[in-house]
Amino acid sequence: MNSSRHRTVHAVRVGLARGWTEFMLSIRSPQDQGFYLFTAVAIVGYLFLRRDTEVEGTSLLLPSVAMPSILGALVAFGVIIGPAYALAMEREDGTLLRAKAVPRGILGYVSGQVLYHSLNLFPSLLTILIPSFLLFDNLAHRGLEGWLTVIWVLLLGLLATMPIGIIIGSLVPNVQKVSTWGMLPVMVLTGLSGIFFPITMLWGWVQVIVQLFPIYWLGLGMRSAFLPESAASLEVGGSWRTLETVGVLSAWAIVGVLVAPIVLRRMARRQSGSQVEAARQEAVQWVR
Template identity: 65%
Template sequence: MNRTLDAIGVGLRRGWTEFLLSLRSPQDQGFYLFVAIGTLTFLWFNRDNEVGEGLMLPTVAMPSILGGLIAFGVVIGPAYALAMEREDGTLLRLKAAPRGIVGYISGQLLFQMASVLPLLAVVLIPSAVLFDGLFHGGWTGVLTAVWVLVLGMLAMLPLGIIIGSLVPNAQKVGTWGMLPVVVLAMISGVFYPVQELWGWVQGVAQAFPMYWIALGMRSAFLPDAAAAGEIGGSWRTGLTVVVLVAWAVVSSVAATYVVRRMARRQSGSQVEAARDAAVQWVR
């Protein structure tokens, strides 16, 4: 138990250090700026557009924007990171350390979750200043958005780690990771009302955490009257908590198992072959 706790502590410190370094990275800073400018420009030019029942477009669009950032940020990000660190030999070195894989996963969880926060902040904070009535629920809506974001990231992030463990190489993350996430987002109410889809598609969507993240974000931003248009005619807050917590627990256990299994099969020759394949792909 002490070794496991020590490994988790080392992993968390490593993840926090990587996050601090990423904040100083010009590339990451440029990405945050690009997302903020693009999102705020879109919302500003549509700030006076009314989208039914007195709701303005920024209020209606914000849940989808934040849900999309969570879906892609905490799934595709760790998938790429794990696939690349498997190819460069990082996981092979960690395998030799006591509880190295446990430490690696805990560090990745902290780093990837923390990395999404600046992205959400550069979108949400200026939007709250620029657009009136963004949170119809006041501070209750703000608190709802916070716990949905935290549980949503805990539920989704291990899925990215699993994808990164299963893909044959980093170049396949776009196909094996991006495509399923896009499809899932389309049927989960992130970009399109799930209520307008076929019944069986609605059932499939509710089996995954992305639907509940989108539902929770809508409950944070939209007035209570808007819940009448949801499946079941309510926000189903209690069920949202249960589903996201269940997914967080199950996916974390599954991610640990999959990474350990993948690491046991890693060898120096596989790392060398992966490096050679990456060089050939770049050429």
């Protein structure tokens, strides 16, 4: 028992060390720095151009309403698509096969991926938050209470959405299919989840479908952290529905934590050297 526990703890430690190393390499990478800069310039630039636009039904300006929603969308998109692409790519290049050959290797691999993609959110969020607070007024109406809300919403949001990315990465036949099976549906859901406009503007049946998924609740939670109580009038039911946010995100987190390891283990058991080679040949043909 103690030996098994020791191997588990060792695998997690190795995985976390790998995740930390990958994160440090990422923030030093010119390519990744360029991505953070491009994302920040695009989002902050859009908000700056609309800085004098009032949101209908409130006295608030667009930047103060849109920024929390955009942050929620970035979190959801980053921790769904990021792990999905990473898992699909490293399944094809043999990384997962090598991890499988080591005792508790898959556990270590997943631990590293969770840490890496969680940490990778912060450069994206900070490069947007810092210039936004310098350029726009009244972005954080709730002070310390609001920042505490940001913390629990982020934690629950990560737990609710990251398993989805792991499941997608485990199920897709190749990395090219991540765009079809993962990116496209997430983009559609994001566009309909109240990130860019209140979902109350949509048909009733669309509102019902959107509220079944965690992206809407992640955005709602972020809005509740930054916006004044009066802004809740734009939401479904005219309130922030905090208990419902906790309940839905927790439900997705529980289901994800239960289902993702099963799907990942089944995928890992099927992984073989011949499959890796076939995936490489298919990738070469696709590039050509």
